[in-house]
Amino acid sequence: MNKQDYFVPMDAELHNGKWVVGNLPEGFDWKFLDFLPELRGGGTAGRLDHSYYLYHYASLLPDNSRIVEIGTAQGASAIVMGTGIRGKNSIILTIDPGMMSDEEVQSRRDELTKYELLLGNLHHVMQNIRAARLEGYIVPIPDTSENALKRWDGRKIDMLYVDGSHTYEDVKKDCLWMQYVKHGGVAVFDDWIEPVEKAVMEYVAAHREWELLTRSTDQPPKHPWKTVFWRN
Numbered sequence: 001m002n003k004q005d006y007f008v009p010m011d012a013e014l015h016n017g018k019w020v021v022g023n024l025p026e027g028f029d030w031k032f033l034d035f036l037p038e039l040r041g042g043g044t045a046g047r048l049d050h051s052y053y054l055y056h057y058a059s060l061l062p063d064n065s066r067i068v069e070i071g072t073a074q075g076a077s078a079i080v081m082g083t084g085i086r087g088k089n090s091i092i093l094t095i096d097p098g099m100m101s102d103e104e105v106q107s108r109r110d111e112l113t114k115y116e117l118l119l120g121n122l123h124h125v126m127q128n129i130r131a132a133r134l135e136g137y138i139v140p141i142p143d144t145s146e147n148a149l150k151r152w153d154g155r156k157i158d159m160l161y162v163d164g165s166h167t168y169e170d171v172k173k174d175c176l177w178m179q180y181v182k183h184g185g186v187a188v189f190d191d192w193i194e195p196v197e198k199a200v201m202e203y204v205a206a207h208r209e210w211e212l213l214t215r216s217t218d219q220p221p222k223h224p225w226k227t228v229f230w231r232n
């Protein structure tokens, strides 16, 4: 991976609410975009710029890469990244307590009330993954980011995508996953809103090997959706 590759802007622009599309990458699955708006929850579904940048970042990863996503919702962003690694021997692990069984949610109720959860279910996420023909590329982890991190076995990560609860306290916990990102790997944050920015900037101030590479506000259509950090 190479820092410059992250600056390839999307060749499409919004005019009066409609996308005017130029040259988009061959593997960027247009047919599949028609299916995305049907997915409930999350900000990726049906959003061309979200999809393009996520697809692009995932497609830059070499073979045998590992992506960890925090915040699956119905699987739209995992699926978009999945189309970016299709054909490679790479994998996406996507974490969301919303995929836990009702029994587990009940048994961990006290722990879970502090999170802003979007309870979907694993069955729907699996259906969506199958519909996208991405079985084997995406592995759902029904848990919180915090608890999944406690159980993590130390494997290195090539790309971390954080789109979980967006509160300052939760994003601070999500940032702890950054310790497992490889040197030369990236951490991408969705929704660069104040609590997210504050938590992430505090983390990178204390871990100087992290470098802010680009924000989607720097590139067309200049929406504040994605911010990319590189680990030197």
Ligand SMILES: C[S@@+](CC[C@H](N)C(=O)[O-])C[C@H]1O[C@@H](n2cnc3c(N)ncnc32)[C@H](O)[C@@H]1O
Pocket (backbone or CB within 6 Å): 041, 042, 043, 044, 045, 070, 071, 072, 073, 074, 075, 076, 077, 078, 095, 096, 097, 098, 115, 116, 117, 118, 119, 143, 144, 145, 146, 163, 164, 165, 170
């Ligand atoms: C904005 S949605 C994710 C959207 C998804 N990435 C997409 O673009 O399709 C946020 C998700 O984060 C989940 N979430 C909230 N707290 C979490 C935590 N502590 N760990 C993991 N996921 C969490 C919610 O249940 C919700 O499904």
